[in-house]
Amino acid sequence: MKPEHYGIGIAKGLRVTIKHLFRHPVTVQYPEQKLHVSRRIRGNELVWDNVKCTGCATCSKACPIGAIQIATKIDKEKNKYDVDITVDTGYCIQCGLCVEACPYEAIYMGYSYEKAKYRRNEIIQSNDMLLPSETRIRSGYMSPGIAAQLPEQTLLLEKITEKEE
Amino acid sequence: MMLESYALSSIGSALKPLPADWPGGFWWHWLVFTIIAILFVLLMVLFFTYFERRAMGRLQARLGPNRCGPFGVIQPIMDAIKALTKEDIVPYNADKVVHWLAPAVAFVPVLLVFVVVPFSNGAMLADLNVGILFVVAISSLSALGIVMAGWGSNNKYSLISAMRAVAAVVSYEIPVVLSIASVVLLAGSMSLNDIVLAQNIPFILMQPLAFLIFFIGASAEINRSPFDLLEADSEIVAGFHTEYSGMKFALFYLVEYAEALLLSVLITTLFLSGWRGPLLPPWLWFLIKVVAVFFVLVWVRTTLPRARIDQLMALAWKFLFPLSVINLVITAIEVLAWPGGVPWPMLFVNIGIMAVLIVSWSRLFKFGWGRVKVEA
């Protein structure tokens, strides 16, 4: 019987851990390094299209939380409805029922995932804050056409995005 | 006299010892070295908390704290501020006096030990001729604080932890003291400064087995992993400081790292030839060696799982104790055979003896410690 259990297992384990000292760490330093999420992500922020919106408030009725408020008034000079939308994103549970309910696709889920704010009142978003922009693009959930235009997902398998800009 | 001539002959220790009342006068000496010792402990503990988290982070393929200040260096200060501003909670049914007193009782002995640690040749608060005995005697007092915390919290987890503390400290004292004794035999003195001066070859080479026993035993005594049974978070939540919060918890945290510092300092002094080394100033060599030893502690903590309490006791009494006795006897014979100093080729013999002893003792290692029969 050859001798075992004299500390060889401990030595092997120590070797594995010390090897990691000379490897690149795998964690991502979040605000500086950002990963691209999947193209198929369903999204967790709401984007509102003011051109398509008619102010019918179907989304508001569909919201199980009551986080969406819609007020309309007639703008006589421009001869159109003026829609005033307020979403309390702190209450939003990202169920997507408003997106399904909207008859004109005027409200949809966005691709980006940064919702954190420094002040509590900043999470109540209204009108201009909800408009689509370069950072607030549509998510590719169940729509391959949109998904194909989104940036490719970062895989831990391949690399971690280095510091941007 | 003989020791001094040894010391002066080797590189790096051609340094004149500081006079016993260095800046002039007993009280000045006392004042300066008290401040140095306290600053050394507090700053090193702050550094160690940061260093441990960073090193552990890198060993675990992550980065560790890197947000507060450059490379996160002011993280420990932030932690201290957080601990100070936290609410101090005393459980309703706790033994309030004991609960209050415990952190202080645990902290003071650890601080006291640094009285006899030489930072450079003769640079120490008091060059006691029973230095190492003083260290051994005082350092185990902090177990009292842990028992008080465990009892005073009125929490079953804390109590279990306190009972474990008593068992561990009492049994590990013996192999640790025996391994220190063999070092003392070789050095011919109990004063830490003289032990450093005697190490022309670091005692880690001359006494590998004593080093191993001291390392295992002392890390069990200060509850470092793999023997961190007192605060085994997966078993007994946080052990004796489950019910502590705020600065009282921070004091226990401080004790933990001060003890780790103590272990590093003792290993540096006893086995790694203390402040001695070429080129660099002695205090820098001392710091480098302390941090290196602490890195090994962190490394071991990162890798190893935790032992069980009965295995801990078995390790002390069945493995470390007999081996330390054998080592002491062998060292005594060596010292008798070469009264002028053990020649350096004996280090190969000692390493060989260590290997043979460990391998032969490991044959007694049984799965389930003989409690259950398991094949393979």
Add this chain to the structure above:
Amino acid sequence: MAIKTEPFLLNIGPQHPSTHGVFRMRATMDGEVIVDMEPVFGYLHRGIEKLAEERTYNGFVSLTDRLDYLSSMSNNFAYCMAVEKLAGIKVTERCEYIRVIMAELQRIASHLIAVGAFLNDCGAFMTPIVYMIREREKILDLFEMVSGQRLTYNYMRVGGLSQDIPEEFLPALDKFLEQMPRWIDEYDQLLRQNEVLLARSRGVGILPKETAINISASGPVLRASGVKWDIRKVDPYSVYDRFEFDIPTGACGDCYDRYRVRVEEMRQSLRILGQARKQLPGGEFQTPVVQPVHLPVGEVYGHIESTRGELGFYIVSDNSIAPYRCHIRAPSFLNLTALRDMVVGWKIADAILIFGSIDIVMGEIDR
């Protein structure tokens, strides 16, 4: 004179660092030794079985994710298979293969967490679990790629999948299959021979073969006790009969064996994945039939080898749009019944270890 000691009651959980969720052990202790233990659970009860009676057949798929949240894909698989059996739907070849690939990836991901958490319970300070979460992250990336989600995938549907795998999935899978064996070997080196781990887990918490069969344990817990029982082999479902793989078994059914069996199963899963990747056919990912609304009257039991054992869905249909009754055979619930027998007489540290080695998920137990 003998010292008289008094047993005392120790509540381990529901908020304890290592009870893997909200499980509670009311342990009667004699010092450090557990003399009696009573498991208490139900803190996470959400009434999922009852909710199934109010959902359409496809609508319940998203709730199966919440059962065993560490292996959502397997749950989807089992449920969809059961309903398809009842409705008599034959899914396409490509769909079957993709399902198998997902289930096996999920097995690796779940076992990584199981092994990591077990070693963490041993007291290896976070290191194994951090390493293993890193590998799991790679699998989650793959799942995110196909389904858009990272925990509750909701990927499979009755009659197929929600969407086909994207074109970048297969290259990524190849890369994963190439990398993974090396990592598993490295984790093996980390602690397999470790003396402390051996001392802690060898011979601790032995579940004898007979007891394991009597309590109808399944999965790695049963296999570690030495019973060669794997639904993938003994009752092959889907396309598992086309793959070549072994069933790893343990020697005596202690904690160490359960840990070893899980690691070996990861290797076997990689084997299956390699074969499935090679054989993956083209074609439709969904049966081109309308979604089933009214299922024929009858009852069905569909079971798969989930990561934790035999996961079964028993569905009774009364020709309405929802199941009349849906019962879930949760593997970790039945495995947990062995806990008391295993921990009594051992120390508190062992109890945590044994509990960790069973690898339960409370979402599945409390349902």
